[in-house]
Amino acid sequence: MNQSLISVLPTSFPQEPGLDPKPILELPLVELAQKLQAEELSLESVLCSYLEEALKVHQEVNCLTDFLGECEEQLQALKKRKKSERGLLYGVPMSLKDPYDCMDHDSTCGLAQFLEKPAAKDGVLVKVLKAQGAIPFVKTNIPQTLLSFECSNPIYGQTRNPFNLKKTPGGSSGGEGALLSKGGSILGMGTDTGGSIRIPSGFCGVYGLRTSRDRLSYTGISSAVKGKKSVATVAGPMARDVDSLALCLRALLSEEMHRLDPTVPFMPFREEIYSSTRPLRIGYYESDGFSQPSPSMARAVRLTCRLLQDAGHEVIPFSIPRIEYAIEQLYTGGLFADGGATLLEKLEGDIVDPCMKALVTELRLPDLLKCILARILKYIVSPRTAQSLEMIRGVKTPKKLWEQHTAVQEYQQEFIDRWRSLDLDVLLAPDLDPAFYIGYPAKASESSSYNSLYNVLDFPVGVVPVTTVTLQDEEELAFYKGYYGDSNDRNFKEAVEGSVGLPVAVQCIALPWEEELCLRFMKEVETLTKNQRKPK
Template sequence: MIQYQLRQVLPERKVDPSAALALLCSSAAAIVVWKWLVKRQIQKKMEKARRTQNEGLKKMAKAVQQFREQVPSVQTDAILSLPLLELAGRLQEGSLSPKTVLYTYLEKALEVTQQTNCLQHFIPECEEQLQEIQQQREKGLLYGIPISIKDHIGHKGHLSTCGLVQRLGTVVQEDSVLVKVLKRQGAIPFAMTNVPQSLFNYDCSNPVFGQTLNPFNHQKSPGGSSGGEGALIAGGGSILGIGSDIGGSIRLPSSFCGLCGLKPTAERLSLSGASGPVSGILAVPCALGPMARDVDSLALCMKALLCQEMFQLDPTVPPIPFNEEVYSSSAPLRVGYYDTDGYFPLPPCMRRAVRETRDALQAAGHQPVSPIPNRRYLGFLKKGIQLLWHDPLLLSCLSTGDIVDPNLKSQVNCCKIPRLGKKLLALILKPLSLAHTLKKLRRSRHGHGLHVISSLLPKVYRTEFIAQWRKLQLDVVLCPVLGPAFTIGYPGKLLTAISSTMLYNVLNFPAGVVPVSTVTEADEEELKLYQGCCDDPWDQMLKQAVAGAVGLPVAVQCVALPWQEELCLRFMKEVETLSREKRAA
C-alpha cells in the first residue's frame, strides 16, 4: 500500500546503467585520491620532523665545535668517566664548571646518537638553563648535571609525540612538574630521547624518527619504551635520564643496556605534564623514574625530586621526603626470591643471575627465603597482560592518521582479528599450544571483562600478595627480569614475555633492575637446550630473540613493598656491590 502511494507521488525514473557505473567509479576514485592526500600529508609531516631533527643536530654540533675552539684543553674522557656523585661534588665545589660538563656531554651525545639514533632532538634552551642556575643563590642537589628525558615527559616549547605522527603539530606549552623540579634542583635538561610508536612496545622504533639501536650490539634492541634513554646512557651520552614504566619500560631498557633503573610506586613522583598515547588503563598505573649507570645515581635523583617543590606543584603526590637512613642502613635483609614466574620461563642466563645473586647475598649475611607460589599467580599474570595490551586502547592511538611501524605490525594485526576469527584460530591451533594467547586476545574485546579486571582483580591479588609477603616476613624480593637484549623486531612478537616486569606494575610495587653479569659461552650453549613451557613456537621464538648475546649484560630485579623506594634502592645497592666484588675477584 505504502509503495503504491509513493509511486503515485514520486515519478518513476529509469536508472541509466552507464551513469550509475560512472558514479561508482568517480566515488572510488575520490576515495583513492583522498587516501593518497592523507598519506601524502602524513609523509610531509614526517619529512618536516626529520628535517627539524637534522637541523637541530647540526646546530648543536656547531655549538659544540665553537666551545671546543674556545676551551681546547677540556679533559673529555676524565669528565665522562666520573660517577654522578663525584661529578655532582666537583660541580658543587667549583672545580668543574657546569658549562664544561654540559658541552662535554653534548659532544658525546652527538656521537652516540649518530651510532644508535637514540635522540629525537636536543633542547637548545639548555644554554638558558645553564645561565639561570649560575645566578641561583643556592645550588640544588643536581647543580650543573646534564639530564636527558623521555619524549613524552613534557618540556616547554618541544614536541611530545609518543612516536605518533598525529602529535607532530602539538608543542608543549608548559614544563611538566618533573622537569620544573629538576630545573629547580639545578639540573640541565639537554635532550629528548626516542620511543617506540604509541609506547606500547618494548623495542624502540617509530615511523617518524626510526629505529634506535643497542650501543653494545647494533643488531639488538635497546629495549623500550624508554629505549632512547637506555641507548644514550649506556653509550655514555648522558649520566642521568628520566624514563617511564607501565609494563617494564624503565626496567627492560636497563636490562638490555646494562643500566640501573628504578620504577617507583606510581604516585611517588608527579605524572603531571607527562602525556600518553591513550587514557583508560586504570589498573596498570604509569610511573616515572630515573635511569643511570649506578644505584647511587638513582638515589641522588630520587632525593632531589622528593622535595617540597614537587609536593607544592602537585598536591596529589604524597609529601614523603627521601629517607636517607633507610637507604644507608646495613642491617641484614630477609630476601624472598624466585627464578621463574611460571608463566614465561626466561633464558638460562637470567635464571642463573638470580641464583648467583641469592648465593652472594646469603654469603654476605642476608637471609634468602623461597616464596610459596600463589595458586592464583598464573591466572593473574594472564589477565594482567590481557589488560595491558587491551585491543581497543592500542588501536585507538593508531586510528587517526598514522603509519604503523613495522615493529608494531604483528601486534596491531593480532588486535584487528575479529572475535569470531580468534575463536576459530584458538580451536584450530589448540594442538599446537597456541590457544592460550589467542584466547587472551579474544577476551580482550569484552568491555565488561576489562572493568572486572581494572576494578577488582589487582586489588584482590595485591592484598593476597602482601599477605603472603608479611607471612614470610620478607623485607625485599629478588627475581628475574627479561633479557638479555632481544634481536631487533622480536619484542613485538613476544608480548607476553614481559610478565616478569608487568606483575609489579599491576601490583604497583617499587621495582628496580641491576646488572650483575654478562652472557657467557656456556649460557649460549645452554640456551640451545631451552624448551620454555612446552617447546612451542613462542619458546622457539624466544631462543631466536636472545641468541648471539655473548658479552651482553645480564640483570636481576629487586622489589619492595609500596612506598618503600629507599629500601628497594638499598637492596639494589647491596646487589650491585656484591656483583662488582665478584667481577673484581
C-alpha cells in the same frame, strides 16, 4: 641519523680551549655533582662534554629525538643562583624520554598525531628537576605508542643496542638505555607500563627504578593511551649506578613536587632506610612459572643469592601465585580493557611501525573472529596465545571493568599476604635479558611477564646489572624448550641467541611506597656483584 635533529643542534656552543672531556665523562654522578657545587668544574665544560658525547652515541645507535636548545639559557641562569638555591643536581646534564613535556617541544610517543604540537609548558617533573639545578639537554627515542619493548617508530627510526647493533636496546625507554649505556648521558628519566624502564636497563647494562604509582608526579608526561587504572604507568630514573638513582629521587621527592601536583603526597626521601646496614630477609625465584628464563637469567639469580647469603642475608624461596591469571587476565586484560580502541584511534592515518604491526592486526580483528581464533589456537598453537587473544577483546561493560579493577586489588593482596607469611623485606627476581634481536619483541612478547607482573602489583622495582652472558649460558640455551613449546618459546630462544658478553641483570623488589628499601637492596646487590659484571 635523524636530519631534523641535526638541524637544531648548536654550532657555536661556548667551549673551553683544550678541554679533555674524558675525565668529566668518567666521573660518577655523585662526584660530578659535588665538583659542580664546589665550582671545581665549569657548567659549560660539563654540558659541552655530554652534548658532544651524546651526538657520538646518536651517530652509532640513533637514540636521540630532540635537542633542548634552551639548555644554554638555563645554564646562564644557573650561574646567577645563590649557593643556597642551587639544588641537588646543580649543573647536571640530563636526558629525558620523548614523552616528558618540555615547553615548545613535541612529546610524540612516536605518533604522527602528536607531531608539531609542542607542549605549552614543562611537565611537573621537568620543572622540579630544573628547580634542583639539572639541565635537560636532549630527548630520547621510543617505540611507536610506547607499548612495545623494542625501540622504533616511523618518525625517528630504529634505535640499536650499543653492545650489538643487530639487537634492540629494549623499550619503551630504549633511547635512554642506549644513551646511558654508552656514556652520552649521566642521568635520565623513563616511564614504565610493563617493564619499559627495566627491560632497557637490563638490555643495556644500566640501572633503572620503577617507582610506586603516585610517588612521582605523572602530570605533564604524554601518553598514547590514558585512563588505564589497573595497570599503572609510572615515571622513574635511569642511571649508571644506584647512588645516582638515589640522588635523583632525593631531588624529586621535594615539597616543590607536591606544590606543583598536590595529588602526589609530600613524602621526602628516607635516608635512614637507604643507609641502613641491617641484614635483610630476601625472597627469590629463578622462574615465574609462566616464561622459562634464559640460562643467564636463572644463573644471575643464583649468583646473586649466593653472594647475598655469604654477606649475612637470609634468602628464602618464593613462588608467584597464579601467574598465568595475573599476566593474561589482569595485565593483558587491564592494558586492553577498551579492546584497544584508544590505541587504534591514535594510529589512524599513521604508518604502523613493524614493531607494532602484529598487535595492531590482532586489535583490528572483529570480536567474533578473535573469539573463534582463540578457541582454535587453544588446541593447535598454545593456550597462552589463545588467552592473550581473548583478553584483548576488552571488558565491554562498566560492571565488567569494575570487576577487573577489584580482581587486581584482590590479587595484589593475595601476593602481599604470601610475602608477609614469609616475613620478607624484599624480593629478588630475574630481569628479562639478554637483549633480543631487532624484530623479536613482538614475536616473544609473553616473556615480558617477568617485568609486567609488577605493573599489576604496583610495587617499586629496580634493575641491577650483575653479570654477562657466558659461553656456557649460550651452550645451555641450545636445550631451551620453554614451558609451552609454542611459537613464543621458540622465538624467545632465537631472540637471545648470540649474546656472549651481553649484560644480565636482576630485579630488586619492595612493597609499595618502599622505594628507599628497594634502593638499599639494589645497593647491596651492586656492591656484592661489582666484580662479576665484566665479560670473562
